[in-house]
Amino acid sequence: MRKSNPVISHGSSCLTRKAMNSAFCRSRRPRQARRTPPSGSMDLHAVRDLCHQMGVVASLAGDVRKAVVIEHEFEVRAVLSRLLRQVGFVVHETSSGEIGVELAERINPQVIVVGSGLRDIDGHETLRRLSNRVSAHLLAVLESDEEFDVVHSFDAGADGVMSKPLREREFRARIDSFVRRQASTSRLLALGESQRGRILSHRNLTLNVVTWQVMIDAESVELTATEFSLLRALLLHPGHVRSKKELARMLNDEDGAGAVDLYVSPAAVRSIEVHIANLRRKLGDSARTELWIETVRGVGYRMVGEQNSRS
Structure with a gap:
């Protein structure tokens, strides 16, 4: 199988684009310099610059739910991203474990989905690095449901585990459960207790x-x-x-x-x-x-x- 280069893309909601445009319109740079970098091959230096821009967007947009999807299969990555967007997340996706960890540290997402067949560092090592650096909800998507892989994923820091083929209703139920937990915590602040x-x-x-x-x-x-x-x-x-x-x-x-x-x-x-x-x-x-x-x-x-x- 031909290896694909790591790719990264970020949320494409209207609010995000408007926030990014307003954030950079005062820089007086040429119009083309303000455009969002297209998806494609990126090194870690490039992703740091992009993450900095996304951090500006998040601060302007207020309390935005953010998610990172780290998955090497394009079709699976697209489905995961779509399901997360349907429940209100701005999704940032990549096929690289290293870039995924870099993204997570920069944008501080609430949810991170990690596949197991990544090209650079494997899913378990990606989970291990993430669990030591961020406090997001970590969901592992495995190639099989064998007990060894499931236990190894939990050992690496996963909060939940799913296996392929992806079951969309189960994934939505897991995310909905997490959102309810977050909403319960937010109500404490809203009630002014x-x-x-x-x-x-x-x-x-x-x-x-x-x-x-x-x-x-x-x-x-x-x-x-x-x-x-x-x-x-x-x-x-x-x-x-x-x-x-x-x-x-x-x-x-x-x-x-x-x-x-x-x-x-x-x-x-x-x-x-x-x-x-x-x-x-x-x-x-x-x-x-x-x-x-x-x-x-x-x-x-x-x-x-x-x-x-x-x-």
Whole structure:
């Protein structure tokens, strides 16, 4: 199969084009210099310049939902981008893992979709780099649904996994679930509630449910959306043991409606184990020392100690 050069394109909504035109109309450059670079081969220096321009667009357009699609198959990439645009995302897409990571760091998207057959760095390495650098919701799209690939993707930092052939309704359902979670957080700000209940604390660890920020002492801890939700669930019930199935239901039904009736597959339980392991690693726990999260064998997890508090 002939290799294709990495490509990158960005959202094409009218608002985005208008914002970009207004951002550069005062530069008095020739008209052709203000045109958006076409899709095609680009090195990392070129994408940095483009990302800078897109950052200007985002700041002018206000709170825009942004997504990055990193997928080597053009047809699959086009479908993923279309589905994301249908639910209000401005989509930036590329076939390169390296460019995808660069894009994500520059524009700070809410959702990133990562394919597994990338040309430069593979999907698992792309997920690993993204999970260490951004806090977006990471969804892996795999070539198969074999258990090894699924578990490896969760190990690398994926919040969710799908396999090809792509099931459009399932993809939409996953994105809709994530959007509902974000909307629930945004409502806290819109209602103008007091700070009480927004910040959860445990010893020198604090979690802000509005800004999605986790701090240990004065140091920020970068978590994925799933890791943040799991930590929040444990902090909301200090001293209580949360079972793996309970945590899996919580992730699949953030609003809690009918959560008790949701079926939890063995794969979903395994994914909770992987996410908790990744969360522990980022918090500084080790296999021998449980500083933050304690495993209650045969039951589930809880925060270590009894000094949990809510401010």
